[in-house]
Amino acid sequence: MSGLNGKVVVITGASSGIGEATARLLAKRGVHIVIGARRLEKLEAIASAIRTEGGSVIVQQLDVTDLKQMQAIIDVAESHFGGIDAIVNNAGVMPLSPMDALKTEEWNQMIDVNIRGVLNGIAAGIPIMKKQGFGHFLNLASIGAYEVSPTAAVYCATKFAVRAITDGLRQEMAGQGIRVTLVAPGVTESELAGSITDNEAKELMKEYRRIALPASAIAHAIAYAIEQPTNVDVNEMVIRPVV
Numbered sequence: 001m002s003g004l005n006g007k008v009v010v011i012t013g014a015s016s017g018i019g020e021a022t023a024r025l026l027a028k029r030g031v032h033i034v035i036g037a038r039r040l041e042k043l044e045a046i047a048s049a050i051r052t053e054g055g056s057v058i059v060q061q062l063d064v065t066d067l068k069q070m071q072a073i074i075d076v077a078e079s080h081f082g083g084i085d086a087i088v089n090n091a092g093v094m095p096l097s098p099m100d101a102l103k104t105e106e107w108n109q110m111i112d113v114n115i116r117g118v119l120n121g122i123a124a125g126i127p128i129m130k131k132q133g134f135g136h137f138l139n140l141a142s143i144g145a146y147e148v149s150p151t152a153a154v155y156c157a158t159k160f161a162v163r164a165i166t167d168g169l170r171q172e173m174a175g176q177g178i179r180v181t182l183v184a185p186g187v188t189e190s191e192l193a194g195s196i197t198d199n200e201a202k203e204l205m206k207e208y209r210r211i212a213l214p215a216s217a218i219a220h221a222i223a224y225a226i227e228q229p230t231n232v233d234v235n236e237m238v239i240r241p242v243v
């Protein structure tokens with residue numbers, strides 16, 4: 001029996017890319033998964049494929065910027081499965097642009113989804129995890145949480161913030177049986193670059209995408225952290241393509 005079998009894991013942003021790959025992998029390994037994102041039809045299609053293979057999955061439409069919706073997906077997971085072993089705060093957006101393009105709406109969107117969304121996952125998760133006396137937060141950052149590059153100032157700022165929040169959370173959860181993991185991927189195949197509207201940023205991204213990792217590589221890293229014995233907390237994982 002693997003350290004994953006029978007666990008209950010909530011995954012945000014599971015309608016594509018890393019979240020979808022993580023959902024598919026964990027379901028194959030016997031995890032009850034609860035998947036959320038805004039595009040319900042994509043979630044339903046993924047859930048249907050998972051069920052065909054014998055997996056256990058619940059779908060919930062979710063906008064992570066809304067704390068009530070985040071609370072609702074946690075409540076659904078708890079009422080169906082009696083508890084939650086882990087929350088993967090994965091939902092994110094990346095409309096890159098140079099700062100002087102003044103795409104202030106896109107800056108705000110990144111702040112809302114990438115920072116507020118993770119905070120909402122934490123806010124919804126802490127009470128149930130404290131009540132249970134166990135739990136695991138896995139927050140998706142990026143190598144952009146360690147270094148900044150042109151067109152990515154605001155995106156990297158949101159990921160620096162996720163890294164700071166995650167480390168603070170880890171320190172504060174000490175002694176409560178709650179594990180905290182930062183997952184920091186390098187460039188990975190997904191729909192993430194699809195939100196870029198700026199031409200300069202689109203061109204730069206084409207170069208990066210040539211070396212992209214498959215989303216399954218990040219899913220395996222997430223599975224590794226979750227399946228460790230409960231006294232093992234994998235704090236930080238940086239996963240880069242070989243160049």
Ligand code: NDP
Pocket residue numbers: 012013014015016017018019036037038039040042062063064065090091092093094113140141142143184185186187188189190191192193
């Ligand atoms: P995708 O664009 O493929 O996936 C992003 C997911 O987030 C989608 O399922 C999307 O679903 C969801 N999402 C976006 N906004 C919201 C919202 N407001 N509420 C709920 N869900 C939302 O990209 P990735 O798989 O690459 O991204 C996953 C995470 O990995 C992100 O945090 C990203 O920053 C991070 N990352 C990605 C890297 C890469 O190169 N791909 C590198 C480093 C980090 P929907 O539109 O249906 O809501």
